[in-house]
Amino acid sequence: MEARERIAFALFKTDYPPQMRADIQMDQLGQIRTEFGSVTLTADLTIDWNEKRTEYLLKADAALSEMDAIVAERRGA
Template identity: 40%
Template sequence: MSYRERIAFALFKTAFPEDVAETMTLEHMPVTRTPIDDHLVQEVDTRLHWEKSQDRYLKLADAALLELDAIATEVDAKRQGESR
C-alpha cells in the first residue's frame, strides 16, 4: 500500500469510534451497528463505505502530502540558511 493510500485509510478510520477504528484493516472491515432508539439500529458496512468514499480520502491524502512536502522544503531552506 502506498503512503498516499495509508494516509487516506488513516483519515477514513477517524470517522468511526476508536474501538472500531483500531480493529479496521483493508482485509477486515466490520459492519458497525449504532442504536438510534429502542427499535432502530443503524448499520454501516465499512468496506462499502470505504469503496464509495475512497476517492475523497485520497484527495485529502494528496493535500496532506503536498503540505508535508512544503514543510520539508521550508525546513531544508531554514537549515541551509542557518549553516551559512
C-alpha cells in the same frame, strides 16, 4: 499499499468511534460489529470505503503536499 492510500485510510477510520478504529484494517474490510452498551452498531466498511475512497485520497494528497512544503522550508532554512 502506497503511503497516499495509507494516509487516506487512516483519515477514513476517524469517521468511526474510537472503540471501532483499532479493529478496522484495510486487508480485512467487511462487516464490523461493535457493542456500545445495549446498542450494537453494524457497518459494512467495504461499501463505505468504496464510496468515500476518492474523497480521502484527495485529502491525503493535500496532506502529502503540505508535508513536502514543510520539508522544503526546513531544508531551505
